[in-house]
Amino acid sequence: MGKARILIDVYYLHVARTGIRTYITSLCEEILKREETDFEYIINPDFHATKSKQFFKGNTPKWKNILFQFLYFFRKQVTLPLLSYYHQADLVFSPDILSPLWSRGKKVSVIHDTFFWDNPEHYQALWLKYYLFFLKMGLKHHGEIITITNFSKERLREINAFRHIPKRVVYPSTGLVSKKEIRNQKPRFQYFLHVGVMEKRKNLGMLIEAFAGLIQQEEHKDLKLVLVGSKGPRKALDDHDHLINLVKMLHVEEKVMLPGYVTEDELSGYFNHAIAYVFPSLNEGFGLPILEAFSFGLPVIISNQGALMEVAGDAAIVLEENTKEALQSAMVRLLEDPTLRNELSKKGRIRLNEFSTEKFFLSLEDTFKHILNG
Structure with a gap:
């Protein structure tokens, strides 16, 4: 009897461009580099070709967004089911949340967070209604859910549509690692770092206000703040313009840098030279940049949000309150206590071992075995 077949969409x-991209990329690269796996994996469409295409990426016009949505739904409900029978798949794996309504074998969706249900006002109402309908119906028969933190699993349990659908947690990994040639370069200035799309839930306004207060202190006046990331993908979610206006209002234009979307090498450089990583987000399903910061030995400050605390463990400073005063105090504490910085750096590297790519892949394979064996 041959190996069970897993079709990965x-x-x-x-x-x-964000967490789902890292999830898919790290999984596919791990599969492709392995000579032996417990399953036969069919990656469709071609991983490298699809990853490199730019047609639908970036700030695209509305007609491109509509075209992609049409092609995406057509693929999920027509192409992918047909591929499942063509390849005789035993399991259809959708790391991008949505599973088809019908297919051969089991169906597994990776639901990374509960943003659709937490903040429905941030999405186009009709689109969200149809999307959630297809998600619910796609998992109704022979469907299971994999999520990425116990925090997200508990939130999903509260949603009626998924109450009786099996849910399993598999921690993902980070694909970004420290590069020696970058590590040896000298930074031009000292700065705090944040990486991510400029969405309202990221709470970057509070970070900018805390930083503006910090540099009023004489001993910290030369610091800078680097906010790496592009505009939010949807107008209702985007906070970019507000943040630009806030920077101007606080007169910190020379101190706050917004380089936008950067290459992986550029991103590694920003991580490598930062004083610390600051993550004040109000809502996250995981918090991948925490792991990226750990891989560069950076101390980390996070908000008291469930998923972030689960990922960071004891290796980060957790704000008691999500206020600019508490954040500024935490930033000062890191700056003035080198022993604390070193301690957090060591703890971060230890914590990172729980999220290796190999561990992610083996945990995922083990989960597939449990799902297929009932």
């Missing part, structure tokens, strides 16, 4: 790589 990577079509979403046409547009993915």
